[in-house]
Amino acid sequence: MKYRELIAKMTLEEKASLMSGKDFWQTQDIERLGINSMFLADGPHGIRRQEVAADQLGLNAGLPATCYPTAATVANSWNAELGEKVGDYLGEEAIAQKVNVLLGPGVNMKRNPLCGRNFEYFSEDPYHAGKMAASYIRGIQSHGVSACVKHFAVNNQEKRRMSIDTIVDERTLREIYLTAFEIAVKEGETKTIMSSYNRLNGDYTNESQHLMNDILRKEWNFDGVVVTDWGGSNDRIAGLLAGNELEMPTTAGETDREIINAVKTGEIKERVLDECVDRLLELVFSTNEVFEKPYKQEIDVEKHHRVAQKVAEESIVLLKNEDNLLPLKFGKKVAVIGDFAKDARYQGAGSSIVNPTILDHTMDCFEESGIVSIGYEPGFERYGKKSVDKINKACALAEKADVVFLYIGLDEVTEAEGLDRQNMMIPENQVELLNALHEVNPNIVAILSCGSAVEMPWINKVKCLLHGYLGGQAGARAILRVLSGDVNPSGKLTETYPLRYEDTPSYRNFPGNEASVEYRESIYIGYRYYDTADVDVLFPFGYGLSYTTFEYSDIRVDKDGVTFKLTNTGDFAGMEIAQLYVGCKSKDIFRAKKELKGFDKIFINAGETKTVAIPFDDKTFRYFNIKTNQWEVEESDYEIMIGASSTDIRLTDIVFVEGTGAPLPYDKEMLPSYYLGNAHDINLHEFETLLGRKVPVSTWDRTKPLGYTDTIEQCQYAKGLLGRLTYRTIVFVHWFLRKIGKRSTANLIMMSIYYMPFRGIARLTGGVVNMPMLDGILMMVNGHFFKGLKHFIKERRKKLKFSKNTITQ
Structure with a gap:
């Protein structure tokens, strides 16, 4: 241990105190030993430092900070160097705001397009997500x-995220859901990891010895700190034994006492606690070093804004360009329509909300773009209310224009932390507007703003489609620069756009049934499924257009990688994203038809040719073998594919790879659907065969009294009148708030109350309610109202007395 001498000077109480927060955002300090606290802040795409007393649910605005494009947006750049630049500027702002730990990036897989937090995640592909992270x-x-x-890990939905049990087979866990984390640990060398709320195959992730010790610590050699998601600690001792050092936020000393008692009774060895303290101290001292000398306390706001614009420009995806309408020809008169043109949709909702330093809006940026706007009409009500008057006014303006710029998408409360989307559609009132506009002016350029995939049955009514995703505070100006031709679009999708939601492989198993969610599709998520099962999609993974064209030629493969030539055959300088896919020719182990194993983004002038090299690495040919419990290589011919998307393969070659000689992990006859790639509707028996065990019952046990890990939602089945009344009150308040247009507040109720386990009442109130008081609440909910009320009052008095004595001492 690095800090053995310092730890030897600590009392048991001091060691325990370091294992949970001092308040909502800070870790505990020990002044007498020179141990300072750390400040942790949300920050996947911008610093969200709230004041110490603020909460994490988004009620209070953070200090002003640059709002960069979200991870889902930057992912479309396929530019790791650009990602590092975003990180560089985020780090600079973290120092300016004296933030030690920036809570991001998020690398959970986009298993299903309806996950409400997809805007914070990079990709449906683990290799891509890992490299960007x-x-x-x-x-x-x-x-x-x-x-x-x-x-x-395996937090791929928001509904019941604090209680859901994710049922997934080991190979899928390793290949799909842990690979991005592995790359983040081994290549990014992250100092901190946040454990998720959910269970994984029965165990809460932060208590899982398999996940936290066997894989993270031993296999990946991670020696940093694991912090719980806020309120995500269930059994504090089990979490500590698994190596989850830091619990956030504070529990006002309650779990400190649990740790002290566990050491004294021998439930946990003090040596284990010392190791956790040692890792935490390394994070404390290493991140506080920068603040011990003069540091930059202000940022160049304009410079950071320009960087945000550059990042947005490179991340915009051109999805359709009929008749080469874009870039817009000089002198064309444009009607600007859509509420998002006036008030840009530029970030998601929830803990990642950034208070931007500057915010560009489309209507303020036209003059410098050179595009001639003849006027603006909102056309639709932002949150879905229909208005014939707005449509009529928009159509009247569109009739006078050569081209219509139509700004559509999803609103802020549709894509939000804590909730999943209800469907893949954009609001009906926007589609009605589009239909009406098409009748009066077919030259429609749709500009889409949202953080995840949507269905587009209306796409034949637009000539061009530009997807800005959520472009941050400078996104509006970036989009105009692409429309005008000042910037040649170079983004490509990092998630597949299906024709309809029912085509998605997890459609029948999302978001699960009450207690659990079964990942029956196994490794077949995203393009791995669509390409293998030969399912038509609207836009494939890796797809994106340019104002120029590229030709691929002269592929050469050796043991180290692949080289080829790339020529810009068009009239514009531009950037092309070349993608390396690998497919195993053997049929002995079920595989996806192709898997992304490398990519490169290359700038090429018109008429220029460049040689591109994409190396192989340790992940190029591997698969996880459940019999040997390790990564193996299957001996076989492998098809090496270079493509402009997962379905647009331009060059191919075959290479033979020697295997590791591992036994075959599966009986092919027992898993016919998986070997055929038909993962859309796997029956229970076949999934259990893959899993190697029976799946747990997926419904709640309505016969048992409600306990710590049961959710407020389950109060609908409570034995006590108070429980059922509480449930009905929450449902009514949620309905009423939506009815009067307070959708953000309604969402907050669902996120922070409805789906929360009872333990969250204690874990997220900063010690206002402790676990003994929670016992009283549970008694009341379970039908023992007066006994529970008496217990609650008794424990509250004990708590107040203890707090008073502590202050006096």
């Missing part, structure tokens, strides 16, 4: 502060 981490940590990769 590692670049962010390097940038952030180059300043001495820490990144915090989240949410470890």
Whole structure:
């Protein structure tokens, strides 16, 4: 241990105190030993430092900070160097705001397009997500502060995220859901990881010995700190034994006492606690070093804004360009329509909300773009209310224009932390506007703003489609620069856009049934499924257009990688994203038809040819073998594919790879659907065969009294009148708030109350309610109202007396 001498000077109480927060955002300090606190802040795409007393639910605005494009947006750049630049500037702002640990990036897989937090995640592909995350981490940590990769692991939905049990087979866990974290740890060298709320195959992730010790610590050699998601600690001792050092936020000393008692009774060895303290101290001292000498306390706001614009420009995806309408020809008269043109949709909702330093709006940027706007009409009500008058006014303006710029998408409360989307559609009132506009002016350029995939049955009614995703505070100006031709679009999708939601492989198993969610599709998520099962999609993974064209030629493959030539055959300088896919020709182990194993983004002038090299690495040919419980290589011919998207393969070659000689992990006859790639509707028996065990009952046990890990939602089945009344009150308040247009507040109720386990009442109130008081609440909910009320009052008095005595001492 690095800090053995310092730890020897600590009392048991001091060691325990370091294991949970001092308040909502700070860690505990020990002044007599020179141990300072750390400040942790949300920050996947911008610093969200709230004041110490503020809460994490988004009720209070953070200090002003640059709002960069979200991870889902920057992912479309396919530019790891750009990701590192974003991280660099995030790290600089973290120092300016005296933030030690930046809570991001998020690398959870986009298993299903309806996950409400997809805007915070990079990709449906683990290799891509891992590479982008590692670049962010390097940038952030180059300043001495820490990144915090989240949410470890298999947190791929928001509904019931604090209680859901994710049922997934080991191979899928390793290949799909842990690979991005592995790259973040090994290549990004992240100092901190955040554990997720959910269970994984029965165990809460922060208590899972398999996840936290076997894989993270032993296999990946992670020696940093694991912090819980806020309120995500269930059994504090089990979490500590698994190596989850830091519990956030504070519990006002309650779990400190649990740790002290566990050491005294021998439940946990003091040596284990010392090791946790040692890792935490390394994070404390290493991230506080930068603040011990003069440091830059202000940022160049304009410079950071320009960087945000550059990042947005490179991340915009051109999805359709009929008749080469874009870039817009000089002198064309444009009607600007859509509420998002006036008030840009530029970030998601929840803990990642950034208070921007500057905010560009489309209507303020036209003059410098050179595009001639003849006027603006909102056309639709932002939150879905229909208005014939707004449509009529928009159509009247559109009739006078050569081209219509139509700004559509999803609103802020549709994509939000804590909730999943209800469907893949954009609001009906926007589609009605589009239909009406098409009748009067077919030259429609749709500009889409949202953080995840949507269905587009209306796409034949637009000539061009530009997807800005959530472009941050400078996104509006970036979009105009692409429309005008000042910037050649170079983004490509990092998630597949299906024709309809029912086509998605997890459609039948999302978001699960009450207690659990079954990942029956196994490794077949995103393009791995669509390409293998030959399912038509609207836009494939890796797809994006340019104002120029590129030709691929002269592929050469050797043991180290692949080289080829790339020529810009068009009239514009531009950037192309070349993608390396690998497919195993053997049929002995079920595989996706192709998997992304490398990519490169290359700038090429018109008429120029460049030689591109994409190396192989340790992940190019591997698969996880459940019999040997390790990564193996299957001996076989492998098809090496270079493509402009997962379905637009331009060059191919075959290479033979020697295997590791591992036994075959599966009986092919027992898993016919998986070997065929038909993962859309796997039956229970076949999934259990893959899993190697029976799946748990997926419904709640309505016969048992409600306990710590049961949710407020389950009060609908409570034995006590108070429980059922509480449930009905919450449902009514949620309905009423939506009815009167207070959708953000309604969402907050669902996120912070409805789906919260009872333990969260204690874990998220900063010690206002402790676990003994919670016992009283549970008695009341379970039908023993007066006994529970008496217990609650008794325990509250004991708590107040204890607090008073502590202050006096």
